[in-house]
Amino acid sequence: MTEKEAKRHETGKGNTDFFLSALKTTVPVFLGYIPLGMAFGFLIDGAGYHWIYAFLMSLLIYAGAGQFLAVALLAAGAGLTEFAIATLLLNLRHAFYGLSLLDKFSDVGKVKPYLIFALTDETYALLTTAEVPAGGSKARFYFYIAALDHLYWIAGSVLGAGLGSLLDLNLEGMAFVLTALFVVLTIEQYFNSSVRFPFVAAVGAGAASLILFSPENMLLISIILGTLILIGREKLGQRDTQLNESVRQVKGTRQARAAAQPVQDSSQEES
């Protein structure tokens, strides 16, 4: 074996280990995406659509909540504009995921468009948490994770749509899996961030929209309302902080002067 061949062999072995490491990282998502994808498959099958649509949607859209919403809108006979607006609003949170990945994704090369496309809640969580194994390429590791998650999601949804047409299951209440997912993610948000006001804003905006507007418009209006509340409070808070900061600055200058004084004194003594 020449030196070159040996090196190629090493790299091949490294790649396998690398893939296994990514596989291990994605096991929790596998456990989540198979049944969740199946729930989506059941749902779209129950709505009377061919399983090929479950496959196409999971392949091309690849957004859990977005696809559930799509089935609901299909059943309601929504127009294309409604689909576009509802999807944009529902997935707007993904824009904020990207904001925190600008740096991490700046040097991943040609897989970057795919990584951005495949940025679901779960993949985002893995990419921000998982450590790239020593000596490996970050781009490849990220790609494995994103592609495996995508594969689980497609497999789950096709399985669900296929099984749904074979078995006549009583799936009443199955869509509650989405409510449970959001409850869990909300609690995780509560633990992961120090901000508390957004929860207050959500309860206020959500309750108001629930009472005042029709169920179909409720999400759109409550998000706009909630965002206005957040911006309003931010503006008020800024005024307060600016005041506080100017007070602190004045204090700071005084302290700096006080601190500088003895040094000057001692240098004078030395000279």
Add this chain to the structure above:
Amino acid sequence: MTDTLQMLATITVIALATFATRVLPFLCFGSREPPAMLSTIEKNLPPMILLLLVIYCLKDVQWLAAPYGIPELFTIGVVAGLHLWKRNAMLSIFAGTGLYMALIQLKVFSFL
């Protein structure tokens, strides 16, 4: 045929809208630093939207007719309690969904 085209157009629109939300920050801040105001929104919007999504899931509940939304609120309580206790997302989600399906299909709250 028209239905198929309609469905493919719908899927394309949803796919593009989804990708748009994901690529947006990379298009806007590919080369420059994000402004400070954005980082506060970044911090505050996700928790708010997730809680709004929970509330959104309850949009079709009939609060003034039996069973008064009790199966939904009860299960959400169980999911939240379970998650605060174990912090195991899959356990909380699937135990909750199973419980809700049982409550609904067995009509446990039909006495109300």
